[in-house]
Amino acid sequence: MASLAITTALFGLTVFLAKWLFLDSLILSPLRHIPGPKIFAVTKWRLAYEDWKGTRTRTINKLHQIYGPAVRIGPSEVSFNSLTVLRTIYGPGSGYGRTAFYRMFDVYGRQNLFTFYSPKQHGERKKLLAHAYSKSVMLKEPVTSMVEDKARQYICLIESEPENISEVFSTLHYYSLDNITEVIYGRYGSTSAMEGLESHRALISDILNPARRRLSWFAVHSPTLTQWLYTRTGLMGRLVKPLLPMQKPATYSSIREFALQAYRNFQLGSTNKETGNFYQQVKGKESFIVSRLWPYHLSKKTDGLDDLDIASECSDHFLAGIDTTSDTLMFLIWALSLPENQKVQEKLRQEVLNLPPESLNRKGFPMAETSDKCIYLNAVIKETLRLYAPLPATEPRSLPVRSVIDGYVIPGHTTVGMCPYTLHRKPEIFKDPLTFNPDRWLEPQAFDINKWFWAFSSGGRMCIGIHLAMVEMTTLIATVDRKPSLGATPALIMLPTNAQLSLETELPLSKRLELAFNAWKAAEGALSCWKALTPVEEEELHN
Structure with a gap:
């Protein structure tokens, strides 16, 4: 009897698993008509395995090359790659919300602009911040003076390093860190990483932990x-x-602790009616981000935000403003340093060298407003973002009800999404998609291909910090390329440390990127691109 019961139980379990894994997924599911490999349709762990290896985005890209613009990549997940679907899922007025995936970005147990599922909640919070991040604000005082000064500090940092050889993963993170903290917290939490303050430099250590x-x-x-x-x-x-x-x-514990302390400093300072650093009072109002949120605090408004709501929002912007800008700048400098792109670097340098005297600030560096108008510089940044988007992976969305996308019936709560990595590599849209070619954005077809540019997302959920990021990038690159002693050369050396350069790119995924900013001072032995270390050299390095 016992053996019969065990046999019956095993048979029942087998039938259940067969129904759950195969019948429900492959035969009964409304998603069964969407093309894709069957193993991905049967279990979510197949794609999770690619995620574990760090190849999720590249795998999805390959699947689109095989199966077309719609691919089923999980039992209840579909990846799309077309302009019409982009508008459907992410366009203005779309009801698609951010999935539970984003909840890991909640801070202090509170949701924020980045993690809200509901477009309504997101829209209400965005109204409080949209003007503060608008282009008109980012390209005026006091922001412009602040960014110009940070670019000057970056030049000083590079010139202070031996042989002008910079480990740009760290130095560019210092640059973005010092910018974003001052924009968000003013004097109450601005960092001085570029000036060498070790406690502030240590804030990026979380990023380096594999x-x-x-x-x-x-x-x-x-x-x-x-x-x-x-x-x-x-x-x-x-x-x-x-x-x-x-x-x-x-991860990010030290950054979140710092952010919370900065908010507490602001609370105390606002009580004493202190002002900010560069962000001093403008028309009677402090203009850094935390001060823009303060009028909506519970103490000012009955149904307002409490302390943790504001602290969470600011901390999220803090985190978002570090990696994205610095990674893009790192890829840009790396791309310009390659021998095949020397003409691009020279063309860019000529553009910024030919800026008229009135376009420079009192210290002789390009003004932020002028840098923003440099046509070729913007094309170089755009091509960097196309090929090396700092957030290249799927941006998942869902609806609680049944919908139809691109002719396919999508059940409620199905995860749907698109990724910049795949969208930016469509050969029908971008000729020679793997070639770094800024000129493509200046040619007659630029208007058409611009519709496919998606580095900052789109619609109501579009990156709120886009204009700040562009001001930081244009100002820094224009400043660097005007210095006759600077400008990246092919002297790149990859060294193994604990830093992660980026995920899922065509770059060799080593852990450290050093750039020689002066060809005349660079050691001759380092003038090979992506010089690999021998086992002996690696051992010596670690010792």
């Missing part, structure tokens, strides 16, 4: 388990410690 990626994987694919592991205390906490994807303190 375990950060492992923690992200668990947070996305096993959120309940991850939350349970990290909330254990006492004896149970000690028992599960070896199982943690990343040992405590977890």
Whole structure:
């Protein structure tokens, strides 16, 4: 009898698994008509495996090349790659909300502009901040003076380094860090990483920890388990410690602690009616971001934001403003340094060298407003963002109700999305898509291909910091390329450290990027591009 019961139970389990894995997914699912590899349709763990390897985005790109503009990449997930779908999912007025994936970006237990599912909630919060990040504000005082001064500090930092050889992963992160903290917190939390303050430089150490990626994987694919592991205390906490994807303190802990303290500093300062640094009072109002949110605080408005709401919003902007800008600048400088792109660098340099005297500030550096109008510089940045978007992966969305996308019936709560990486590599749109060619944005077809440019997303959820990012990038590159002693050369050396350059790009994924900014001072032995270290050299480096 016992063996019969076991056999019956195993048979029942087999039938259940067969129905769940195959019948429901491949035969009964409304998504069964969408092309794609069957193994991806059967289980989400097939794509999760690619995510673990760091090849998710490239795999999706390959699947689109095989199956076309619509690919089923999971039991309840579909990837699209067409302009019509882009407008449907992400266009103005779209009802598609951000999925639970984004909840791992909640800060202090509170949702923020980046993590709200509801377009209505997102729209209400965005109204409080849209003007503060508008182009008209970003291209006027006091922002322009601040960014110009940070660009000057970056030049001083590079020129202070031996042989003008800079480890640009760190130095560019210092640049974006110092900019974003001053924009958000003013004097209450502005950093001085470029000036050498070690406690501020240490804030990017979270970014360098390779375990950060492992923690992200668990947070996305096993959120309940991850939350349970990290909330254990006492004896149970000690028992599960070896199982943690990343040992405590977890990723971004130091940045979030710094951000919370900056908000507390502002609270105290606002009580004393202190003003900011560059962001001093404008028409009677402090103009850094945290001060823009303060009028909506509970103490000022009955249904307003509490302390953690404001602190979460500011911390999220803080985090978002570090990696994105610095990574784009790093890819841009790297691309310009390649021998095949020397004509591009020379053309760019000629544009900024020919700026009239009235386009320079009192210290002789390009003004931010002028840099923004440099046509070829903008084309170079745009091509960098096309080929090396700092956020290249899928931007997942969902609807709670049934919908139709591109002729396919999509059940409620199905995850749908598109990714810049794939969109920007369509050969029918971008000729020689893997070639770095800024001139494509200046040719007659530029109007048409611009419709496919999606580095900052689109619609109501479009990156709110786009104008700040562009001001930071145009000002820095114009400033660097006007210096006769600077300008990236082919003297790149890749060295293994704990920094992660980027995920899912065509770049060799080594851990450190050093650039010689002066060809005459660069050591002759370093003049090969992507010089690989021998095992002996690696051992010497670690010792």
